[in-house]
Amino acid sequence: MKKVVFYVLFLVTNYSFSQNSFLSKLEEWFEKHSFSVRNTFDGSKNEQKPASIFFRENHKSDNDFLNVDLAFKISEFELFVNKPMALIIYPKVEWHKSTDTTDIKDKLDGGINLEWIPFALKSPDLDEALDNPGVKLSPYFQGISSFKRNFIDNVYETKLSGNISFVSNYKFMPGSDFRNNNDDFLGRYYPYLGVEYNRIPDLLVDGEVEEFTTYFFRVFIESWVIPQDLQLNLDYTFRRNLSSGSDIRKSLPVFILSLNYYPGNQESVGLGYEYKNGYDNEGRYNLIETSSLKLNVKF
């Protein structure tokens, strides 16, 4: 554990104080080739969450383990480029691995995601001489397809999901910025409402396929306790299994709190702590309670 912490601090320090470091050059290459790296591209817009490799302590067992959450967005394609709307499609590849014996997983995931923004957004306080079309509160639609190879169970899984969120420029509304008198960004929040379809072989019983649909309501809050340096994220999802024939339990809430530290006025590499309590939809939908120390990477 001490070696992990030392290595993480070394990487973070190296990135913070050396503009010619390996990570800086990697960052430039990613930018040039329109790659993005995050924790996941699950349509949640907390794709402000960085990708992470971390060491985790499981509160429900004596088992400590390693965890990887890595997602690549490989460029993006936009339609309706001459309209006051946007439809964006992009392929993604994700890898989620955990050696926790209570929530073991090793999944490689590929798919196509889309974003649909049907309206422009009005702004308050805009110069009256400028055009200000659109709506005060705009929907923001996201669709996600995932075709996963589960290396633990040696099966293929399918997940299709769609959700709607809302964005506004008006104070206290979803997506609007909270700032102090110095214009420092303090945070914003987003609600989500969505539906998911899952087809997962061997999820509960070997040889049986669990096929079920859930709806979910989610709130994600991003805040900066210390502007530029210390980020606190709160993420609560209530998920409900709609399928009567499924053996998955009906209510599947999950709560995630994460604290991320980014030294040196940059946000590409940082040190983080994450607490998760609830039913993990990236694993076996079983109840977990974990704390993690992690290295965050976001390009």
Next chain:
Amino acid sequence: MSQKVIKDVKAYIGSHTGINPNRIKDEYVLKKHPLKFDDAKLAFLALSLRGYIKSHNPSATILVKELRKKDLDVKKTYELVIQRIGQ
């Protein structure tokens, strides 16, 4: 005319962030402190600037991914808009 475009682009950025446009500096990176646009907000900024560009040059446009570049700052943004308008 370019000075007016610069002022207008900063007005749109200010209206999407709640920051007074007069306090928006050229070196502010859209995705970084203090502007801190996320990808969703950048999509909406792109639609606002698209409407603005088309009001000057109907055959031009701007893509969402052009604003989502990691190190795009305010100066590069208004230079992009000026280029699209054709001034």
